[in-house]
Amino acid sequence: MSITTTSMPFWKEYPERDSEWVRQYPTKHVAVTEDEVFTPRQMGVYMHIPFCNRLCFSCPYIKFQTERDLTLAYLDALKAEITNYASRPYIQDHVITLGYIGGGTPTSLTAQQLDDLLGHLHSSFTFAPDADFSIETTPIDITERKAKVLLDRGVRRISLGVQTFVEEELKNIGRPSDPEMLKASIRLLQSAGFENINIDLMHGINGQTMEGWEHSLDVAIELGVTCVSFYTYMEFAQVSTKRRKLPPVPDRELVDEMFFFAAEKLTQNGFLGYYGDCFAKPGFQPKYGETSWSDDVPIIPLGPTATGHLRDHWYFNEPDLGKYVQIVREGRLPISMGRHIPKDEAIRRTMVLGIKAGRLNRERFMRLHGVNFLEMFADEIADLVEKGLVTADADGIEVTGPKGWYYLDNISKAFYSPEFRRYPQHLGADITGFISPQRSLPLEIVNSGPQGGCHDH
Ligand code: SF4
Structure with a gap:
């Protein structure tokens, strides 16, 4: 028995089938050396x-x-x-x-x-x-x-x-x-x-x-x-x-x-x-x-209380010397406490530590996180520039000495996420009002950035 059709299947309404079988992307290539790959x-x-x-x-x-x-x-x-x-x-x-x-x-x-x-x-x-x-x-x-x-x-x-x-x-x-x-x-x-x-x-x-x-x-x-x-x-x-x-x-x-x-x-x-x-x-x-700090280099922590940063976590080692020795003797790593660092916090972390290092470079940051921090933190930076604490140009920002050096920790807190702000501080300093109100990073920007080649995964 033969089957007859009275109309074309619906998908025939689409353009002709692509004759190129997609097997690689990107589709254009340049010379790559062994050294680059490894x-x-x-x-x-x-x-x-x-x-x-x-x-x-x-x-x-x-x-x-x-x-x-x-x-x-x-x-x-x-x-x-x-x-x-x-x-x-x-x-x-x-x-x-x-x-x-x-x-x-x-x-x-x-x-x-x-x-x-x-x-x-x-x-x-x-x-x-x-x-x-x-x-x-x-x-x-x-x-x-x-x-x-x-x-x-x-x-x-x-x-x-x-x-x-x-x-x-x-x-x-x-x-x-x-x-x-x-x-x-x-x-x-x-x-x-x-x-x-x-x-x-x-x-x-x-x-x-x-x-x-x-x-x-x-x-x-x-x-x-x-x-x-x-x-x-x-x-x-x-x-x-x-x-x-x-x-x-x-x-x-x-x-x-x-x-x-x-x-x-x-x-x-x-x-x-x-x-x-x-x-x-x-x-x-x-x-x-x-x-x-500025390149987000992973750090291996060795010894009691040592602080490290590996595989999107910062953590510190067991502080008790006796326990530390015991754990290591048992063949385990003496990791004690720390925190997973999601992408948005990794961006803030580089801002905070970059300020502590005195300067942040736009291109270096872009390679690391795939975002332009000058745009992402435009409000915070404008506020700090107005207060005379940092200078900014197309290449990045630099803490202004000596006033900015004195207020270095205050400045770095302008980039904390709201979750990690502390009012009042445990040593009593009142930094309320020193820096502009905090906001969350727009997640769609954070998540759309490419994974930087230097970033630690
Ligand atoms: S006791 Fe403290 S300050 Fe003195 S040498 Fe040792 S670590 Fe340094």
Whole structure:
């Protein structure tokens, strides 16, 4: 029996069938090299050494007196944690370009221990030839031998906790009180071959005067250090300093004056401002913070309390030293708390950290997130420009010094999502009204952006 039809099927009303079978997209190609396809993505490391050879009474951080057996057990655990990360394919797909070794005092380890630990790090991960590593030290722990080990193992930047070059102020914060010894340790690092030396200075110390602060800055400049970071003396340390019958801390106005004085003096002497209270000679900016923040570089956290950023999560490690060692011995990663970062928060995070780094580049941001932050945050940026806190042009925005550096944390909060704003703040500052009202990002813009080649997935 034959079937007859009385009309054409409905789809015959459409144009002729496409004769090209779609098998690839995009449909036009250019030359591509092996190097382009397999260029490893950059990654950083933060490694924590929670020991000090001498405990300062004014220090609020979690640290332990160096003790041989505890240190050995800890170093074994730390190496096991490194090995655990290194065994993961995701990590193997990256090359280490930067790192930071903090504490405590990392150089409380012996030269041999430092060499062994850094050797394990190098043999476990793939390092870029020009990887930029930074380490913290103190004048009482650094020796010529340790400096040589660090340089041989690729540490390029060293940060020395000086705090002040005034003898009386050193006594008031419980530091070894010989300014000449501090100067000698800087010269030791210079003659060992460190070209990038940061020193930390503190303002707001008990008994500190503007003259004393100026003296410390002058000595730093004369000694030729390449970076000066300054911090306000921690208020909660005052409980113990009161018991010690120390002179009072300078009042808030004077501490603020010290900030502006230092910013002006350092910029007049050829330093550029980073992070608000970190000033570096051109070419010597602290890359760990600057690059990891502005390029959203994933960071492997190693050691208790260490904070990292991997696979769209930021998280920190178990803070309890004993538990940390136990977890690592069991073959697990000591990840404790953190947060998944969805796309819209990743955009805000780069804004917040970029402000903390002092500047944000439009093209760099576009490569990372596929959006133009100058358009996305046009209202917030216009408000900050009007307040004289940032300058903006077609290339991006830059925090205006010294006013913007002073208000750096306020500025960064202009880009927080409403969920993470805090009124009032836990230390009492009232920032209500300082920055314009918050709004949510338009989700259709956030989700339509391409996945940037550098973004960590
Ligand atoms: S050396 Fe640094 S980390 Fe150690 S106790 Fe003193 S201030 Fe704290």
